[in-house]
Amino acid sequence: MRHVIAKTGRALAYVVTGLFAGVLGFAWSLAATLAVVVTSVTHLGGHVFLGAAWVTRRFAGLERRRAGWVLGVPIAAPYVPVTGDRVRQRVGAVAGQPATWRDLAWLVLLFPVGLVTGGAGLVVALVGVGVAVAPTWAWAVPNPHAPFPMKPLLTTTPGRFGLAVIGLALLPVVLGIVRTLAAGPARLAAALLAPGEHRRLVDETARLAETRRRVVDAQAAELRRIERDLHDGAQARIVAAGMTLALAARKLHADGDAAPDVDLARRQLDDALGELRRLVRGIHPPILTDRGLHAALAALAGDSPFPVQLRGDPDARYPAAVESAAYFVVAEGLANAAKHAAATAGTIDVLRAGDVVRVEVRDNGRGGADPTGAGLDGLRRRVEALDGGLTLTSPAGGPTVLSVELPCAS
Incomplete structure (x- = not known):
């Protein structure tokens, strides 16, 4: 009941303030339009336009807040940041935003909408409350010429109390009418003043630009890692094997015992080959291509301590990029669980729902994993490059849940 009363109070406040907001908004719209038109042929035209747009946006911001009272949810601002040092550039940026003209359209519409809904809401509310409290005022306005049935209802004590009972019975209807009168303009305000397609496209462009930057950074970091691993690992081992073979050749020419050096060179070459295989698996495990994601994850599970x-x-197969991203997420999750969480058991779940594949790695370790760690940040960038999302839940004491959702529409 308290919620209904509060909601109705907000609705009544909205329609009543709409009377004044409509008049002020319409007056400002006329004044601003006239000022911009008159000064458009002078050097002040750009400054006046920007000033008028600034004030109009403040009015629109108040309207978004008022509509939020009724709708119960805040309405976000639809404006795109304005850039440019010159007045002409800023004018073009502001005028090119559909939100600028939608704000003005709403201030013009608010005048008739506010008058109609505000007047109707105020009358309905006053009549409903007045009828409900008829015994407190009806005695002061006797009307012996009132038509039936108003005459007995207004001029007799039982009639006044009966009128109050009727008013109380109809009070829910009155409250519903007030809320309906407020909901219509509030929804119209949200449709005009909320972020539209233009803002969505701008935000999407910014998100794609940020994702592209992160992908480029991730690829650069991956190339540096490969170069470092080759330089410090396989390359060093192959150079050492070459030096050992050269030493063995010298011993052979000198009729010395070269067998130990040849054995050492063979071991060094075996180590270099193993290093190269690990490096290849770190780029793209061959098992993914040969047998698919499930077999690759089974291999990771089998290698886990x-x-x-x-x-x-x-038997499920997914796009190669999706399988690769999911594989490395699972590999990182299991490695962290074994290295940092002292886990003793874990699960891997792979589930496809429509065009999205969800992979979840859970372990029973001690938790407390850092979601901003370098390893997880690299995985997050890899996942975001595919328009996916990665989340980590790791409360102290566990369990740790690493999950990723990747689009896999074919």
Whole structure:
């Protein structure tokens, strides 16, 4: 009941203030339009336009707040940041935003809408409350010439109390009418003043630009890692094997025992080959191409130092980029669980729902994982490049849940 009363109070406040807001908004619209038109042929035209747009946006901001009272949710501002040092550039940026003209359109519409809904809402509310409290005022306005049935209702004590009972019975209807009168203009205000397609496209462009930048950074970091691994690992081992073979050749020419050096060179070459294989697996595991995501995750689960249960469709195949991203997410999750969380059991779930594949890695470790760690940040950039999302839940004491959602529409 308290919620209904509060909601109705906000609705009544909205329609009543709409009377004044409509008059002020319409007056400002006329004044601003006239000022911009008159000064458009002078050097002050751009400054006047920007000033008028600034004030109009403040009015529109108040309207978004008023509509939020009724709708129960805040309405975000639809404006795109204005850039440019010159007045002409700023004028073009402001005038090119549809929100600028939608604001003006709403201030013009608010005048008739506010008058109609505000007047109707005020009358309905006053009549409804007045009828409900008829015994407190009806005695002061006797009307012996009132038609039936108003005469007995207004001029007799039982009639006044009966009128109050009727008013109380109709009070829910009155409250509903007030809320309906407020809901219509509030929804219209939200439709005109909320972010539209233009703002959505601008935000999407900014998001794609940020994602592209992060992907480029991730690729650069990956190339540096590959170069470092080749330089410090396989390359160093191959150079050492070459030096060992050269030493063995010298011993052979000198009739010395070269067998130990040849064995050492063979071991060094085996180590270099193993290093190159690990490097290749770090770029794209061959098992993903040959047998798919489920088999690759099964291999990771089998190599884990603690038991890991894998659940999912063994025959499901996904786009190569999706399988690669999911594989490295699982690999990182299991590695962290073994290295930092002291986990003793874990699960991997792979589930496809429509055009989205969800991969979840759960372990029973001690939790407390840092969601901003370098490893997870790299995975997050890899996932975001595919328009996916990565989340980590790791309260102290566990469990830790690393999940990723990747679009896989084919």
